[in-house]
Amino acid sequence: MRAGTLRQKVEIFSPTTAKGADGSIEVTDASLGVFYASVKTEQLSDATYGDKMVSYVTHKIILRYNTTDLTGISGSSKIVVEGLTLHVLSATVMDYRDRLIEVIAEARI
Numbered sequence: 765m766r767a768g769t770l771r772q773k774v775e776i777f778s779p780t781t782a783k784g785a786d787g788s789i790e791v792t793d794a795s796l797g798v799f800y801a802s803v804k805t806e807q808l809s810d811a812t813y814g815d816k817m818v819s820y821v822t823h824k825i826i827l828r829y830n831t832t833d834l835t836g837i838s839g840s841s842k843i844v845v846e847g848l849t850l851h852v853l854s855a856t857v858m859d860y861r862d863r864l865i866e867v868i869a870e871a872r873i
Contacts, residue, residue, distance in 0.1 A: 768800075769802045769826075770800040770801055770802050770826070770827065770828055771800070771802065772800070772801050772802070772803050772845060772846070773798055773799070773800060773801070774798070774799055774800075774801045774803065774825065774827060774843050774844065774845050775795055775797070775798045775799075775843070775844045776795070776796040776797065776799065776834070776837065776841060776842075776843050777793040777794065777795055777796065777841060777842045777843070777844065778793070778794060778796055778836050778837065778838070778840070778841045779791050779792070779793055779794075779840050779841070780792060780793075780794045793842065796834065796836070796837075799827045799828065799829060800827065800828060801825050801826060801827035801828075801845075802825070802826045802827075803823055803824075803825050803845050804823065804824050804825075805821060805822070805823055806822045806823060806824050806868075807820075807821075807822040808820070808821055808822075809822075818872060818873070819872075819873040820870050820871070820872060820873075821870060821871045821873065822853075822868065822869070822870045823845075823850055823868070823869050823870065823871065824866065824867075824868060825843060825845075825850070825866070825867040825868075825869060826858065826864060826865070826866050826867075827864070827865055827867065828862070828863050828864055828865075829863050829865060830863070834855075834865055837852060837855040837865070837867065838852065838855075839851075839852055839853065839854075840852075841855075843867065843869050848871055849871070850869035850870060850871050851869055851870055851871075851872065852867055852868075852869045853868045853869055853870060854867070854868045855867045855868075
């Protein structure tokens with residue numbers, strides 16, 4: 765028996781709008797669900813903004829979706845992996861038959 769590669773759980777959040785108590789429109793993050801995924805670190809880089817140094821860690825995430833429609837994953841979506849928030853850069857359907865999606869996301873540290 766061979767172990768699967770989708771061993772980590774990730775939760776995907778996508779921004780939605782909701783009406784606040786005072787009638788104003790607020791943007792909130794709504795969970796699209798928890799999915800099994802393979803998360804691999806791809807690239808590390810640093811950037812300097814003024815007197816601050818920001819590190820970027822790019823991750824490749826491959827996940828399988830079931831009945832949830834994940835076509836709403838956009839550049840404003842976030843993925844939480846073991847407490848680390850990743851910002852989505854791109855999302856591509858890899859295989860319609862096996863329902864696999866590849867997401868490139870980065871952590872800004």
